Amino acid sequence: xxxxxxxxxxVLMLTPRRFGDSRGFFSETWNAARMAEAGLxxxxxxxxxxxxxxxxxxxxxxxxxxxxAQGKLxxxxxxxxxxxxxxxxxxxxxxxxxxxxxxxxxxxxxxxIPPGFLHGFVTREPGTEICYKCTDFYAAEAEGVVRxxxxxxxxxxxxxxxxxxxxxxxxxxxxxxxxxxxxxGGMA
Numbered sequence: 001x002x003x004x005x006x007x008x009x010x011v012l013m014l015t016p017r018r019f020g021d022s023r024g025f026f027s028e029t030w031n032a033a034r035m036a037e038a039g040l041x042x043x044x045x046x047x048x049x050x051x052x053x054x055x056x057x058x059x060x061x062x063x064x065x066x067x068x069a070q071g072k073l074x075x076x077x078x079x080x081x082x083x084x085x086x087x088x089x090x091x092x093x094x095x096x097x098x099x100x101x102x103x104x105x106x107x108x109x110x111x112x113i114p115p116g117f118l119h120g121f122v123t124r125e126p127g128t129e130i131c132y133k134c135t136d137f138y139a140a141e142a143e144g145v146v147r148x149x150x151x152x153x154x155x156x157x158x159x160x161x162x163x164x165x166x167x168x169x170x171x172x173x174x175x176x177x178x179x180x181x182x183x184x185g186g187m188a
Contacts, residue, residue, distance in 0.1 A: 001028075003038050006099045011085045012040075012112040013101060014073070027108060029075060030133065040112065042071065044133040049077070052123040052130075058162035060120015061146040061171070063088060065180035068139035069115035072132045079128030080104040083111050084155055086118040086146075089181045096174070098155050103130075116181040118146055122157050144180075145171040 002015040016027045035042065050059065061084070064070045074083055086098040102124070103109050113119050121130060145167060148157065152174045 001031075001034065001038075003040070006085075006101065006111075008085060008087055008094055008097060008099045008117075010087075010114050011099055011117065014110040014112060016108060016110070029110065030073065042073075042135055044073070044135060046134040046137050048130075048132050048134060050130040050132075052079075052128050052163075053126060054163050055123055055126045055128075056159045056162050057128075058120065058122040058148055058157065058159065058164055059168065060084065061086060061118040061148055062120065063118050063144050063146075064136065064139060064142045065144060066115075066142075068136050068142035069181070071112070071114045071135040072119055073110055073112050074103065074119070074121070074130060074132040075108075075110040076103040076105055077129035077131045078105050079126070080106075080124040081121045081128050081130060082124060082158060083121045084119070084157070085111070085113045086120075086153060086155070087116070088118045088146075088179050089116040090179050091182050092116075096153060098153060100155070100157075120148060122159055122162055124158075144177065146177050147171040147173050150174040 004013045016029050019026045083103050084100045087094040101111050150173050
C-alpha cells in the first residue's frame with residue numbers, strides 16, 4: 001500500500017494495490033499489522049456506508065468533539081466524490097486550512113482524516129457510495145457541523161447548488177463555532 005501525506009501532513013492518502021484478472025480485482029484495504037509498521041496504529045470500532053442518489057449531494061462539514069472524536073478512513077465503494085478535510089485544531093499552524101481529494105471506485109484511493117479535522121464530501125456521480133471506518137462510536141451529543149460554503153474557509157467544492165440535509169443547510173459559520181480541539185487533536 002502506498003501512503004502519502006497531503007498538503008495537510010496529518011491527512012494521508014492511502015492507495016491499496018489491486019490484483020486483477022479477467023474476473024475483476026482483489027484489494028486489501030486495511031491491515032492493522034502493516035499499517036502499524038507504517039506508523040498508523042489505529043483501532044477502528046465502527047464502519048459506515050453512505051449512499052447518495054444524486055450527483056452534487058454534499059455532506060459536511062462534520063466533526064465529533066472529544067471524548068468521542070473520530071478519525072476516519074474514507075473510500076469510495078462506487079461512483080466518484082470530492083472528499084475534504086479541514087484542520088479544526090486552534091493550536092495548529094494549519095488551523096482553517098483544507099485539502100480536497102478525489103476518491104473513486106476507479107482510483108481505489110482512501111483518505112485518512114485524524115481526529116481534530118472537519119470532514120465533508122460532495123458526490124460527482126449519481127449512485128455514489130462512501131465507506132468509512134471510524135476510531136470512535138457515533139455520539140449524537142458530541143456531533144458538530146460547520147457551514148460547507150463558509151467564505152472564511154473558501155473550499156472549492158466544484159458545485160454551486162448542492163443537495164443538502166436540513167442540518168447542513170442551517171450549519172453555523174466557521175467563526176461562530178468554537179473548536180473543542182487543541183493543536184494535537186485533544187480536548188481544548
